[in-house]
Amino acid sequence: MKKVIMMLMLTSISFQGFSAGNIENGKVISYTCTGCHGIPFYKNAAPVYHVPRLGGQNEAYIASALKAYKNGERSHETMQVQAKSLSDQDIADISAYFASLK
Numbered sequence: 001m002k003k004v005i006m007m008l009m010l011t012s013i014s015f016q017g018f019s020a021g022n023i024e025n026g027k028v029i030s031y032t033c034t035g036c037h038g039i040p041f042y043k044n045a046a047p048v049y050h051v052p053r054l055g056g057q058n059e060a061y062i063a064s065a066l067k068a069y070k071n072g073e074r075s076h077e078t079m080q081v082q083a084k085s086l087s088d089q090d091i092a093d094i095s096a097y098f099a100s101l102k
């Protein structure tokens with residue numbers, strides 16, 4: 001329970017102090033991501049393995065997931081490799097882009 005409260009607090013803090021991500025840049029640099037996360041096709045794709053949908057997800061959630069992969073808190077080899085190549089600004093831009101998709 002404590003953990004959940006902490007997470008909610010962190011989420012609201014990062015909401016207030018969120019340096020606005022650049023949606024246009026996020027679109028450009030998330031090009032490789034859509035190969036797996038398949039935004040343009042997510043409605044009709046039947047993925048061979050589960051790849052979470054990113055479009056329309058909460059911006060702070062996407063950013064914190066990417067940071068967790070980057071620092072090794074979340075373990076998934078593919079995503080760790082992806083996240084390690086991203087700067088904090090890249091993460092902000094990408095998160096803003098995916099969150100903007102409806």
Ligand code: HEC
Pocket residue numbers: 030032033034035036037050051052053054061062063065066074075076078079082083094
């Ligand atoms: C090779 C395929 C592949 C590529 C390329 C890829 N991903 Fe992923 N991604 C996955 C898979 C599989 C998971 C689920 C991993 C897990 O269960 O932790 C995932 C999980 C995620 C999650 C967590 C979603 C959630 O609901 O918890 C985020 C955020 C994410 N990816 C963002 C990205 C971004 C941004 C890029 C581009 C920089 C990217 N991914 C590129 C396969 C990929």
